[in-house]
Ligand SMILES: NC(=O)c1ccc[n+]([C@@H]2O[C@H](COP(=O)([O-])OP(=O)(O)OC[C@H]3O[C@@H](n4cnc5c(N)ncnc54)[C@H](O)[C@@H]3O)[C@@H](O)[C@H]2O)c1
């Protein structure tokens with residue numbers, strides 16, 4: 001049986017990945033400091049409570065569990081917070097990753113799956129965005145991830161680190177079995193906020209910007225179901241057991257959804273109407289981010305199965321109602 005150590009395994013995407021690896025027959029260890037995660041989201045193996053910035057704790061976990069692959073999700077991931085407090089992002093994300101990678105290399109753990117982001121592309125110069133698109137982030141969160149990608153390249157060249165770098169577009173939806181879901185506090189992501197406005201009396205959903213150059217003036221994103229993302233990590237883990245080097249893949253569907261279309265989907269799924277207000281653009285929001293994800297389809301054999309917008313909203317709503 002192969003072992004994966006999942007940093008950030010108590011978080012939203014990390015916990016869904018723990019489930020996917022366990023279902024694929026891997027032994028799963030979650031490593032998380034619970035700063036933004038949830039103890040009860042760790043269900044598919046032990047939780048090691050530790051910080052990636054703590055070299056001794058990372059080293060102890062690596063030595064105890066001897067993972068074949070490390071899947072590295074642990075990070076702060078709020079764009080707005082990163083603009084206000086960039087130091088948090090460079091320390092926790094960039095420095096923390098360096099600590100993790102150094103400790104991995106010391107014990108000979110040389111296989112990494114890294115959670116990167118479409119935010120590393122910045123404002124696209126062409127769409128859909130393929131992996132060769134220039135990376136020029138427009139916020140410190142994106143830069144903190146960009147720096148980690150460069151560290152991965154350099155450590156691969158110098159010390160033989162092998163990695164699959166996955167640039168997710170917008171992770172969305174929840175475990176279709178309802179065992180885990182999306183839990184961020186505060187919640188800033190569009191789908192949970194639209195659902196909350198549909199379901200909780202008195203809440204209003206604000207559309208951030210109606211003057212984008214898009215089909216209805218609202219921002220376009222490529223929403224990909226978290227369970228599909230999770231499966232891509234298992235495929236990436238299997239690839240790392242076969243191949244050496246560093247590979248980079250976008251994970252998206254190639255289909256964009258506007259904020260207004262999303263609200264329509266929430267209306268359909270909930271049977272009620274989202275009360276909507278229209279506000280200004282949110283600082284740093286690109287008009288449209290849509291993936292060209294053919295490389296992942298071709299090389300990993302990854303096909304998104306649950307990423308239609310109605311399915312995403314249906315699973316997110318079921319999770320919301322179950323709480
Ligand atoms: N949510 C998205 O749409 C999205 C898109 C692209 C990339 N990503 C990336 O995917 C990863 C997971 O995102 P998420 O939405 O699940 O976030 P999340 O906040 O739900 O999960 C992150 C987890 O990492 C843990 N963590 C943070 N700092 C840590 C540290 N120093 N040591 C140990 N644990 C630590 C948190 O406690 C939390 O459980 C992040 O790296 C994020 O940048 C997310």
Ligand SMILES: O=c1ccn([C@@H]2O[C@H](COP(=O)(O)OP(=O)(O)O[C@H]3O[C@H](CO)[C@H](O)[C@H](O)[C@H]3O)[C@@H](O)[C@H]2O)c(=O)[nH]1
Nearest residue numbers: 077117118119169188189190193206207208219259282285
């Ligand atoms: O109440 C809201 C919330 C969001 N939006 C809009 O909906 C779209 C999607 O917003 P999200 O906050 O859900 O997601 P982002 O596109 O901002 O995602 C960014 O932040 C994520 C981290 O949280 C990921 O890293 C992702 O790669 C990165 O692009 C944006 O146009 C946003 O302005 C609204 O209109 N109203």
